[in-house]
Amino acid sequence: MDQGLLERLRERLDGDGREPVFAHGLLAVQLPREALLDTVKLLKEEFGFDMFLDVTAVDWPQREPRFDVVHHFYSTRDHVRVRLKMAVTEADAVVDSLVDHYGSAHFMERECHDMYGIVFRGNADLRPILLYEGFEGHPLRKDYPKEREQPLVRYRE
Amino acid sequence: MNQVHEKSGAFEYLTTRKDELVGWARKFSIFPYPFVTACCAMEFMSVSSTMYDTDRFGAALPRFSPRQSDLLMVVGTITHKQAPILKKVYEQMCEPKWVMAFGVCATSGGFYRNYAALQGIDKIIPVDVYIPGCPPRPESVIDGIMQLQDKIANASHPIINEKF
Ligand code: SF4
Numbered sequence: 025m026d027q028g029l030l031e032r033l034r035e036r037l038d039g040d041g042r043e044p045v046f047a048h049g050l051l052a053v054q055l056p057r058e059a060l061l062d063t064v065k066l067l068k069e070e071f072g073f074d075m076f077l078d079v080t081a082v083d084w085p086q087r088e089p090r091f092d093v094v095h096h097f098y099s100t101r102d103h104v105r106v107r108l109k110m111a112v113t114e115a116d117a118v119v120d121s122l123v124d125h126y127g128s129a130h131f132m133e134r135e136c137h138d139m140y141g142i143v144f145r146g147n148a149d150l151r152p153i154l155l156y157e158g159f160e161g162h163p164l165r166k167d168y169p170k171e172r173e174q175p176l177v178r179y180r181e
Numbered sequence: 182m183n184q185v186h187e188k189s190g191a192f193e194y195l196t197t198r199k200d201e202l203v204g205w206a207r208k209f210s211i212f213p214y215p216f217v218t219a220c221c222a223m224e225f226m227s228v229s230s231t232m233y234d235t236d237r238f239g240a241a242l243p244r245f246s247p248r249q250s251d252l253l254m255v256v257g258t259i260t261h262k263q264a265p266i267l268k269k270v271y272e273q274m275c276e277p278k279w280v281m282a283f284g285v286c287a288t289s290g291g292f293y294r295n296y297a298a299l300q301g302i303d304k305i306i307p308v309d310v311y312i313p314g315c316p317p318r319p320e321s322v323i324d325g326i327m328q329l330q331d332k333i334a335n336a337s338h339p340i341i342n343e344k345f
Pocket of ligand 1 (some may be wrong): 219256
């Protein structure tokens with residue numbers, strides 16, 4: 025792993041409300057959601073993070089803002105990873121979509137939308153991908169009842 | 182050279198009841214449709230290959246068309262999203278048909294109790310034999326097949342009527 029690169033990246037990212045720190049051997053950056061697109065562009069174009077690994081969210085029901093949206097990127101050239109973390113509120117759970125930068129964002133954002141109800145501004149197709157049409161609620165939110173099922177087939181008597 | 186031909190009696194004729202005959206024939210010609218969705222598939226492969234060999238029970242040839250099969254083996258977790266497909270496959274099978282719930286997931290949902298997993302396929306289709314285990318050992322699968330064979334052999338077969 026190229027520690028020098030991560031160190032340079034950390035210095036470059038510092039500022040603009042971004043707080044890069046090292047956690048578990050990878051660079052984790054807390055940032056305001058307005059800074060997302062600029063940061064991603066910088067990661068991709070200047071530092072060669074060419075692979076978008078995943079986007080997911082973390083639900084903190086007691087906290088305000090309630091959600092963290094988490095992106096992971098990987099550089100296939102330097103074999104290093106970086107994580108971006110943005111806090112969003114429940115009432116305004118919107119972040120910018122990365123579909124213009126990474127094609128794989130289409131599907132991963134749909135999954136995150138399924139599970140947590142995060143809206144990705146710019147992703148035109150947020151239909152359910154793992155869930156099905158008509159499913160109410162977002163099952164990985166902590167307030168989704170554990171045993172609530174929404175069957176598609178009527179049960180036998 | 183004057184010997185009288187004596188009948189030995191061996192296999193020259195056989196008496197049986199027609200429905201027993203049909204049951205006997207049917208129980209050794211099970212054509213399974215493997216509806217395989219999850220990890221139990223590994224066990225299904227091992228039970229159908231050389232070591233355990235379900236061919237001995239006439240249940241060797243998987244048919245991947247519900248029209249040609251008469252045993253629906255539901256192998257693995259069924260999610261709510263998958264359930265309509267399972268139901269459709271079941272409905273497309275011709276009578277007579279039987280259903281086997283292979284593993285605890287198909288039987289009762291297993292350890293999945295959440296928004297996604299159907300809590301047992303018997304909520305949507307009738308099941309003839311349940312095989313417990315996560316995954317079941319091949320021996321329990323064979324036991325299940327044998328119990329199903331008994332059930333088939335002892336059932337009444339609607340094709341037996343006064344004209345047959
Ligand atoms: S019963 Fe166990 S092995 Fe079989 S599908 Fe379920 S979890 Fe997998």
